[in-house]
Amino acid sequence: MTYASNRQLTLLRKLGRKKYRHRERLFLIEGDRAVRQILKNKVVGIEALFFDDEQDYSAQEYWKALIETHESALLDNRHFAEISDTKHPQGVLALCRMPGETSVEKMGQGRRGIIVVLDAIQDPGNLGTIIRTASWFGAAGIVSGKGTVDLFHPKVVRSTAGATGVLPHLNGELPMVLADFEKMGWNILLLDKSEASVPLATVGRPEKTILVVGNEAHGIDPQLLGEKRVQVEIPPAEVQPKVESLNAAIAASIALYSLGC
């Protein structure tokens, strides 16, 4: 294996920034398990593999086969650490093509399913975990609004554990997107702890459900409330639980399970 060119190095460095990821339509996936999962999924296109020159990946049969069949290059250990988003890099990363967005019309055309809408989810770990759970349960799609962290942020990608690109996704202005889905017969549930919320266990499971997950600190944007939209909550124990709320990814995942996603 030869070393990455300066041009490749510059590209890899730039992909730490959202602007460049979206301009180049490329992003990075890091780590042995995550890269294996992405390769196995055959959903996301791989441009090239990069290996830390101080970790002996080419000695392993699995990686040897891939190095022969994929564009592959070494990175100087210091460069790898610089490009890696983790404190203790595992020494392998894949340069991947960003899957394209779908449209509201396409995502909404199914007869059943759950679409997960992310209203300003700011923690990359939360976002990645929600995508991972949504993939596990076979959700119909992911919609992210303004203020939600980039789906291709390195930590989001890592937290999806290989689920990046698996589900159809789109970005949009949530008030408009939700209105469009509603016209197509989708029922909107807002996961929120408020006076108007009803317990999750008491709501029906309509065939076409949109689950809106709110911001970690501020909950659902009041602009997204609506007459036909139901606010649901996951009630705490009767004894005062001494904790303010559930983590956003936990709440979203419980809702996906409970709604029989």
Add this chain to the structure above:
Amino acid sequence: MTYASNRQLTLLRKLGRKKYRHRERLFLIEGDRAVRQILKNKVVGIEALFFDDEQDYSAQEYWKALIETHESALLDNRHFAEISDTKHPQGVLALCRMPGETSVEKMGQGRRGIIVVLDAIQDPGNLGTIIRTASWFGAAGIVSGKGTVDLFHPKVVRSTAGATGVLPHLNGELPMVLADFEKMGWNILLLDKSEASVPLATVGRPEKTILVVGNEAHGIDPQLLGEKRVQVEIPPAEVQPKVESLNAAIAASIALYSLGC
């Protein structure tokens, strides 16, 4: 407010290490919301509050009142950053007394409830999130086995969002601890994806349930299997989900919800 003494500084630095936390029976909680929640809970004893000298906490009425009534000191911004476990410290931390452990007998004496047993949970964020969810749903206790990260690790504490110390807890040798609980009439569920697992939704909800959560990569330790113990799983969508598993904290939280903790 005066500056922390050198002795206090040395102590705060040492508490980054498990050995010292347990020797001193002290630990740290960081961040505005987390410290407020701990103060509000009145469960964990506060020894002192520390503030970053470049963040003007004493100008806020809430903190002013607490500075007057609690031992409080300033930390030089550079020292604060060094002691903080986060990249972007919020400028407040509480030195807290570590709550004592309970015994199997005491934890197991209740007539109903769910006890969460952690078999080698290694990610601090996962552990803290499980404790947060268990507190939300009013679990009867937390048991951690060898190989589970320290409950008072700064990132665990941060991820509990104020739930540290709220539930009874104990550390122990899990094979023995589980056998003891079984003798006291507790039913053991092992959250695991294996040939022998049955879907979570099909298991009953006995009044006294132990939920064992396995290691993130290796699942449940085979030593913990047993004739009367039921392996449960959270099945994926019928379509191949292209993701290997759920995150451990997500799986544990769905189980707690589903079992009506």
